[in-house]
Amino acid sequence: MAKVLTSREENYSQWYNDLVIKADLADNSAVRGCMVIKPYGYAIWEKMQRVLDDMFKETGHVNAYFPLFIPKSFFSKEAAHVEGFAKECAVVTHYRLKNSPDGKGVIVDPDAKLEEEYIVRPTSETIIWNTYKNWIQSYRDLPILVNQWANVVRWEMRTRLFLRTAEFLWQEGHTAHSTKEEAIKETETMLKVYANFAENWMAMPVVQGYKTANERFAGALETLTIEALMQDGKALQSGTSHFLGQNFAKAFDVTFANQEGKLDYVWATSWGVSTRLMGALIMSHSDDNGLVLPPKLAPIQVVIVPIYKKEEELAKISEVVDKLSAKLKSLGISVKYDNDDKRKPGWKFAEYELKGVPVRLAMGPRDLENGTVEVARRDTLQKEVMQLEGLENNILALLDDIQSNIYKKAQAFREEKTTVVNDYEEFKRLLDEKGGFFLCHWDGTSETEELIKTETKATIRCIPIDAPEEQGNCMVTGKPSSRRVLFARAY
């Protein structure tokens, strides 16, 4: 087969870049750092959105929409928040253009300067809490469980398709609660939603945990995260859920009368996942032949390729395929029959492999005669001739099998790449030689965390929520530690 991708071994990040473009997921655009998400890539994102949105509704949330622009003054109200985002904000200063005096193109009209500049939202806490102030008077108005699907802009210095772009799509949940306990519970609930989505839909195992103070969201008291391990041994933060305490309520003066009639500040959470999940999905399962998609998120689950010489042959095949397609569709399977005469079977095989379609069926004269079909699965690249009779149920089972197989494969990989280490020198050595996740004792200080980051580029990805109590000594300082934390080099 013609090689269209750089191999992972040769150059992992080139492989990723090639794959995103060759599989028609996205492209670089005319705008620096901003991508065009192409129809096939967007179809995957839409599937992700649909599933997540259902999960949000299931947990009591509703969707709303807040403005793209945020008055600059809103930003200065929460100190830590400003600090976190100030360096990457796009700012709108004018509202009109005019013809250039020299007749060449247009210029910004200097007379149309805004009284107060607008910030293009890097996240919406400020505009939303400014709004919530008007929505909340009493405990009866709580909780507010709102989500929005939106684009945000963070002016990144260096970007990569899906993993880090200047503009990206995401959802951001913003909730308001009357008690601290309820807000914390919400933060945890949404982390579980994300973990469930990652594992059962994306087939991507994740470690759930708490971020350290250094890695916390700007303005949060606690950040929960799901961390996934990519095939190159680097970690990818795939979703976060923040307990914001009363920070934003205080900054925007959002109070409510509790049942005793006393005023108190509202408790807040926010949580989000972004198009970065596309990058996570790509890097979790794909191989040197192209994308490997979990059946549950694949826009096309089954592709059918006819093999024929003459028109009459195609007509006969189509007749059988149409019946088969109908049966598959009735079971909820998405099917594409590619009877495009302008491409040859070999070309189609390679193309759908590159695009990660989980199952490919090929039907030619031989099959027509024998009542069979050739079934090829993308995850293992195995081919098998199966009886047409009752095929739909076999396909259904096969899709399930692929879904669980790629999960198991990713899980086995993660286990193999998760190392328990006690000695700092060994940590440094294995970090280079093996990569992956490391479970180590840490003394709990930012200084030690910083030191490790500076010396090794590894960071604490999280303090796993299920980390068992274990007395030990920090691998750097030797100070006592009561549980292991997760280290890795990260995206």
Add this chain to the structure above:
RNA sequence: CGGGGUGUAGCGCAGUCCGGUAGCGCACCUGGUUUGGGACCAGGGGGUCCCAGGUUCGAAUCCUGGUACCCCGACCA
């Protein structure tokens, strides 16, 4: 913002050192043969050589300035 690299047909590149009518592969169009892993043959179309200025009889090529993108670092979901 530092360091490196690249801008030549839709895509990938050669040509630049050493100036002389712009080329290759893929893709595209036409015809035919093909079709169970990216078919083959024949014919054909397509380029302000990133932009601006300079040197020269003559610039993709030399000089000056600009610009865009990619890669590697520092910052981040």
